[in-house]
Amino acid sequence: MTHHGAELTMRPPGPLHLRLLRLLRDQGPVSRAQLSDALDVPRPRLVAELERLVAAGYVAEAGPAASRGGRRSTLVELSRHLRFAAVDLGATSIDVEVTDGRLEPVAAYSEPADIRSGPKAILHRVDELLAKAKIDGAYERLDAIGIGVPGPVSFRDGVPVSPPIMPGWDRFPVRDLLAREHGCPAVVDNDVNIMAIGERHAGVVPSVDDFMFVKIGTGIGCGIYLSSEVYRGTDGCAGDIGHIQVDAHGPVCACGNVGCLEAVFGGAALARDAAAVARSGASAALADRLGEHGSLSARDVGEGAAEGDATCIQLIRAGGQAVGGVLAGLVSFANPSMIVIGGGLAQLGHLLLAEIRSVVYRRSLPLATSNLPVVLTELGPRAGVTGAAVLASDLAFEQMA
Amino acid sequence: MTHHGAELTMRPPGPLHLRLLRLLRDQGPVSRAQLSDALDVPRPRLVAELERLVAAGYVAEAGPAASRGGRRSTLVELSRHLRFAAVDLGATSIDVEVTDGRLEPVAAYSEPADIRSGPKAILHRVDELLAKAKIDGAYERLDAIGIGVPGPVSFRDGVPVSPPIMPGWDRFPVRDLLAREHGCPAVVDNDVNIMAIGERHAGVVPSVDDFMFVKIGTGIGCGIYLSSEVYRGTDGCAGDIGHIQVDAHGPVCACGNVGCLEAVFGGAALARDAAAVARSGASAALADRLGEHGSLSARDVGEGAAEGDATCIQLIRAGGQAVGGVLAGLVSFANPSMIVIGGGLAQLGHLLLAEIRSVVYRRSLPLATSNLPVVLTELGPRAGVTGAAVLASDLAFEQMA
Numbered sequence: 098m099t100h101h102g103a104e105l106t107m108r109p110p111g112p113l114h115l116r117l118l119r120l121l122r123d124q125g126p127v128s129r130a131q132l133s134d135a136l137d138v139p140r141p142r143l144v145a146e147l148e149r150l151v152a153a154g155y156v157a158e159a160g161p162a163a164s165r166g167g168r169r170s171t172l173v174e175l176s177r178h179l180r181f182a183a184v185d186l187g188a189t190s191i192d193v194e195v196t197d198g199r200l201e202p203v204a205a206y207s208e209p210a211d212i213r214s215g216p217k218a219i220l221h222r223v224d225e226l227l228a229k230a231k232i233d234g235a236y237e238r239l240d241a242i243g244i245g246v247p248g249p250v251s252f253r254d255g256v257p258v259s260p261p262i263m264p265g266w267d268r269f270p271v272r273d274l275l276a277r278e279h280g281c282p283a284v285v286d287n288d289v290n291i292m293a294i295g296e297r298h299a300g301v302v303p304s305v306d307d308f309m310f311v312k313i314g315t316g317i318g319c320g321i322y323l324s325s326e327v328y329r330g331t332d333g334c335a336g337d338i339g340h341i342q343v344d345a346h347g348p349v350c351a352c353g354n355v356g357c358l359e360a361v362f363g364g365a366a367l368a369r370d371a372a373a374v375a376r377s378g379a380s381a382a383l384a385d386r387l388g389e390h391g392s393l394s395a396r397d398v399g400e401g402a403a404e405g406d407a408t409c410i411q412l413i414r415a416g417g418q419a420v421g422g423v424l425a426g427l428v429s430f431a432n433p434s435m436i437v438i439g440g441g442l443a444q445l446g447h448l449l450l451a452e453i454r455s456v457v458y459r460r461s462l463p464l465a466t467s468n469l470p471v472v473l474t475e476l477g478p479r480a481g482v483t484g485a486a487v488l489a490s491d492l493a494f495e496q497m498a
Numbered sequence: 499m500t501h502h503g504a505e506l507t508m509r510p511p512g513p514l515h516l517r518l519l520r521l522l523r524d525q526g527p528v529s530r531a532q533l534s535d536a537l538d539v540p541r542p543r544l545v546a547e548l549e550r551l552v553a554a555g556y557v558a559e560a561g562p563a564a565s566r567g568g569r570r571s572t573l574v575e576l577s578r579h580l581r582f583a584a585v586d587l588g589a590t591s592i593d594v595e596v597t598d599g600r601l602e603p604v605a606a607y608s609e610p611a612d613i614r615s616g617p618k619a620i621l622h623r624v625d626e627l628l629a630k631a632k633i634d635g636a637y638e639r640l641d642a643i644g645i646g647v648p649g650p651v652s653f654r655d656g657v658p659v660s661p662p663i664m665p666g667w668d669r670f671p672v673r674d675l676l677a678r679e680h681g682c683p684a685v686v687d688n689d690v691n692i693m694a695i696g697e698r699h700a701g702v703v704p705s706v707d708d709f710m711f712v713k714i715g716t717g718i719g720c721g722i723y724l725s726s727e728v729y730r731g732t733d734g735c736a737g738d739i740g741h742i743q744v745d746a747h748g749p750v751c752a753c754g755n756v757g758c759l760e761a762v763f764g765g766a767a768l769a770r771d772a773a774a775v776a777r778s779g780a781s782a783a784l785a786d787r788l789g790e791h792g793s794l795s796a797r798d799v800g801e802g803a804a805e806g807d808a809t810c811i812q813l814i815r816a817g818g819q820a821v822g823g824v825l826a827g828l829v830s831f832a833n834p835s836m837i838v839i840g841g842g843l844a845q846l847g848h849l850l851l852a853e854i855r856s857v858v859y860r861r862s863l864p865l866a867t868s869n870l871p872v873v874l875t876e877l878g879p880r881a882g883v884t885g886a887a888v889l890a891s892d893l894a895f896e897q898m899a
Contacts, residue, residue, distance in 0.1 A: 249863075249865055258865060259864070259865050307731070307732055319831065321831075323724060323729065328724065328832075329833075330708065330832060330833025330834070330866070331708055331833050331834060331835045331866075331870075332833055332865050332866060332868070332869075333833075334830075334833050334863055334865045334866050335831065335832055335833040336831060336833075337830045337831070337833075337863045337866070338827075338830060338831055340830055340861075340862075340863055341826075341827035341830055341831070342823065342826070342827070342861060354860075354861060422743065423827070425742070425743070426739075426742035426743070426824070426827060426828075427827075427828075427831055429735075429738045429739060429741055429742055430720065430722075430736065430737060430738070430739055430742070430828055430831070430832075431729075431731060431736055431831075431832075432730075432731025432732050432733055432734070432735050432736035432737075432738075433731070433732060434732045459755075460741075460743060460755060461741075462650075462735055462738045462741055463660070464650055464659060464660050464733050464735045465731070465732075465733055465735050465738070467733070468733075469732075
């Protein structure tokens with residue numbers, strides 16, 4: 098049985114060049130001696146691989162390492178010329194970053210945009226932002242592009258598939274168009290998956306192999322990591338938890354069903370409920386804000402709650418209970434190691450988090466929650482572009498064989 | 499991206515001897531030429547490996563193969579002396595099979611037993627049944643034992659962990675005790691997992707990599723296959739869907755919460771509801787049976803429904819709706835390729851299945867159900883022992899290195 102257990106934890110390590118490039122990306126400059134230890138390969142094989150990657154321009158020498166007593170070793174690092182483009186398309190926003198090989202941003206742009214404008218208009222704007230970055234000196238050429246879109250994606254084909262809130266995008270060749278336009282490999286994924294990837298790379302879950310990243314934004318979705326890999330499901334739509342029914346007598350959802358989680362909570366539902374409460378006179382805080390701005394958003398409810406408005410607090414608590422109820426079931430099903438709450442409504446902070454936690458801990462199988470942290474995102478709005486950069490770099494590294 | 503996609507589908511193939519032994523288990527006698535093709539290894543390496551396995555007594559010659567035009571090839575097969583023990587412990591039953599190398603039963607025993615008698619009494623009875631099989635000539639020595647238990651299991655440690663309906667079993671060294679007693683490796687898993695493994699090996703899902711096996715018995719649980727492997731979760735309790743809340747105002751569950759799926763449907767809940775209905779006079783079919791037997795079970799409800807008793811039909815439909823509602827959410831979350839319904843209540847057949855399907859197809863994300871079969875088990879009560887035999891043989895083969 099130790100034998101059996103060992104086989105389960107021995108994940109395929111991937112080819113040496115990929116492991117090496119990832120290590121330089123994640124750790125920065127290291128000595129040949131450290132590389133040889135960390136990658137567990139004989140020194141001659143490592144040296145040969147490094148020579149090859151240096152000759153190809155992917156890796157460079159970076160000065161002498163601190164002595165380990167014996168011969169002085171030389172540091173190596175990723176080429177300073179590596180550049181990745183990371184794009185996070187939301188329902189109402191475009192975020193673009195150009196990063197170096199270590200995924201540190203060299204240029205970043207954010208602007209509002211309506212995904213319903215269609216793929217041509219949106220991707221044209223992405224191209225303009227990347228052209229601007231080039232003019233600004235952020236890169237000469239891109240080594241890979243990663244992009245997230247707010248809907249189901251066929252990861253293999255690099256296209257959105259029947260995305261409910263993205264009219265005109267169904268099977269649009271996003272990957273191939275970006276690759277052709279910029280002369281580099283490209284990768285397309287769901288926006289929640291790239292957030293989960295980003296959070297694991299640089300956020301609150303660096304060493305956790307099985308976790309759920311729950312995005313609560315305009316809509317609600319879940320990125321799933323299982324055994325250190327994003328789990329996408331048979332059709333690429335795993336994690337679409339926004340349409341799980343939480344109230345058989347609840348509001349009608351945009352999908353046509355009744356009482357979906359997204360119809361009960363999430364940015365759009367919260368804005369709707371806030372407006373109703375403001376008009377009913379139940380909340381002075383919201384009535385004031387509605388009068389001032391003409392409309393209400395989740396931010397107004399969060400501000401009202403921070404001021405102690407009881408109705409705002411109650412709205413957030415009810416939402417947290419709805420999310421927590423769904424997550425409790427998913428915890429019993431999937432038995433994850435951690436849950437991360439992200440997306441725009443994560444700004445509602447610990448009031449929301451406390452309610453989600455309370456329901457999850459009360460309603461899930463005790464064994465599954467005995468050691469289950471439920472935490473807020475650390476990367477916040479940068480989770481998506483960070484994950485897109487990780488995907489882009491992995492793709493580029495794979496092709497540096 | 500084709501590159502990236504390829505990496506995702508290239509699962510670790512495992513060492514050659516393991517692939518070879520599994521192939522002989524699953525295909526029966528094959529020629530060296532067929533083996534070389536199927537395993538995609540050079541002929542000399544295959545021949546050397548076969549010689550080693552023949553010398554060790556694991557593989558044997560089995561006469562000449564049909565000619566392929568060139569030199570006549572010889573068939574090889576697993577040694578006819580291989581024997582595996584497969585044990586399926588239910589809440590109220592013990593099933594034991596001794597199988598040959600191809601997992602065909604050589605001896606089989608089934609008897610009622612109360613898991614609450616504790617590990618010493620139950621495992622002693624398992625030992626007695628295996629001793630009987632030995633006296634009956636089913637085996638001289640066992641090559642491995644696989645056992646399933648009705649509760650969460652630490653697969654790595656080979657022990658039950660906080661199993662709710664198995665008093666006295668918490669962290670009892672089931673694996674080590676069986677291994678010592680019988681002088682062979684042993685493996686312990688959850689009963690629903692072994693059913694899923696069995697169904698994939700010999701039942702309705704042979705070539706499906708991502709599916710859910712839903713056991714509806716006294717309790718309700720789910721075996722999860724992801725990327726061709728059983729997914730057990732962080733604490734080994736993934737798939738415990740019986741305690742997902744389906745009715746905030748439903749009956750109190752044994753776990754202390756309200757309206758759990760198991761408290762609403764499943765063998766125990768259905769027997770309870772049937773008795774209430776019989777006493778209320780709403781069902782003549784059930785009142786007759788209660789008078790006759792003194793108690794009611796799911797079988798009585800099934801028979802009543804088959805006779806056209808409207809109340810029995812309604813009880814099954816309501817149960818199917820509760821199960822379907824939970825599965826609809828899990829389909830949106832996990833996006834599986836197939837759902838198999840098994841366990842004792844699968845005997846309720848197509849009336850139950852139709853109701854589950856109807857809710858799943860109506861309530862899940864359309865993309866996730868566009869090609870999602872929901873089917874009944876093909877192995878029925880033998881699913882568990884079949885899966886236990888698969889686990890035992892995999893373990894034995896691994897150790898034949």
